[in-house]
Amino acid sequence: MSVDAAIRVGLGSFSLDADLHVDDGEMLAILGPNGAGKTTLLRALAGLAPLDDGHIRIDGVVIDEPATGVFVAPELRSVGVVFQDYLLFEHLNALDNVAFGLREHGVPRSDARARAATLLAEVGLEDHARVRPRALSGGQAQRVAIARALATEPRLLLLDEPLAALDIQTRAETRRQLRSVLERFDGARILVTHDPIDALVLADRILILEQGEVVQTGTPDEITRRPRSDYVAELVGVNLYRGRADDAHIRVGDAVVTAAGPHAGDVMVIIPPNAVVLHRDQPSGSARNAWCGTVAGLEHLGVRGRVRVRVDGALSIVAEVTPAAVAELGLTEGTEVWAAVKATEIEVFPS
């Protein structure tokens, strides 16, 4: 199973022009700011907004191609969508929400409900079958929405900002749950998000969309290591490491990163550049991470008026500091510095 698309949609002065390919079992994240055309792209794939030009093929079968006049209606597409805000039907309980698609595909009511009950159990909500959407928490509603979208066994699953509706506290936890829930689906998956962390943690590949155009595609590692433009650097220019956790200590190469809480096994570590503080001398204080290195490069960020400082050492890290800090510390290439990060600023995800 694979999805292959060349999406051309014009909306007034805005035009979307994006080519993408997703393989079976692969998760592609479409990352970009608001207004980049992410939702339009997703609606085109779902059949809710027809293409103006280009094509969409699923498993080699054309489902939208204006040049040949092919347009398969959304209800006939076998594309599951988890919408932003989840859009669970308020007049149906969780079980009947999940059974909705099966009923529309002609499955008898009792069979549909039995299947829906199994799906709810798979997302850990078997006790919430009779609950109305209004009474579900954000994370629970998201899992019901995923179960509903997967019930009809679509060949492509689209997720539109699945974490945007959640508050900060529950986001990290829900992101972890989302990973494990999605692992059971073996079709192609496309995640639309404006949050680089979602893309880095959940996706196999990332496509960066800016003003309707693709500016870069690649794996999370490729994109964070080699952002091809200032824009991408600003968007996903985070420090991303893979390491092995032992309680709160995570070994990354020759360095050790100390997180705020315990973790185990292979993990992904994300340190936002603006959380990195640079010092000329070894900083004092117990719970902080501090690594020694030399400045390998300085780069001005036009938009934010800040400076990205690359520090090479046991742990190569990028810091984002003010021009005043650069002057005060006298930073130039080759300067020896200490990079310090609070444990609470470090995000850790199972790999």
Add this chain to the structure above:
Amino acid sequence: MRRDRVSTERPPAVVVIGAVLAITIFAIPLAGLLLRAPWSSAWSVLSTPEALTALRLSVVTSLAATAIAITLGVPLAWVQARVPYRGRGFVRALILLPMVLPPVVGGIALLLALGKKGIVGQYLDHVGVHLPFHVGGAILAETFVAMPFLVLTVEAALRSTDRRYEDAARTLGASRLRVFRRVTLPMIRPSLIAGAALCWARALGEFGATITFAGNAPGKTQTLPLFVYVNLEAGNTDAAIILSLVLLAISLVVLVSLRERWLTAL
């Protein structure tokens, strides 16, 4: 703090006087009806065959008019809310017209169009469809006057629904008609009920268009409001008052039962 002070501040005296007078205009006629009601003769009035016939006819014709209004009015509301076609504003004015038109004018218009010699009626007459002085005429007159209440209520509800729910249903395999049936209709249910109840209450009280177009034939087109009028004209005041109270009671029941729904639907 400031907000509290504002909300406890007394309204200007002139406004209060105006409001009280307005309430009086609503309340005085009701009080008159209730105070002058010959309660002792209520049963004898209500149990006369003529009154029962008129009551039954009213119930049957108003329910039929409501059924037609739902069957045709909901599609019309959907088209008005969702299809951006040329002339939509004109059609909207057409829908509003029966609400502002004096019902008797509506009745005359219906008569000229659908009466025995009317532009359409003459052909209907040939194929055996007789509307004036027949039950069908009473139902049509009531539908003409009452349907706008349903169409406008449902149209407003359709405009305010979040259409992304309908998108979600389509990606789950529902055709457009199925989406309407399984998602849109449940979403607008409170408004549909409110609109249907208002429509029914209006149809039940219809007088002018019915008497003009359908006539005043006992058992065929003489609905309760017409029967009340006939009794009043004949000096049969007691019967007129009692039957008026029946209509008043029905209206009150509709309003009270709708109070919650009105608030949530509009």
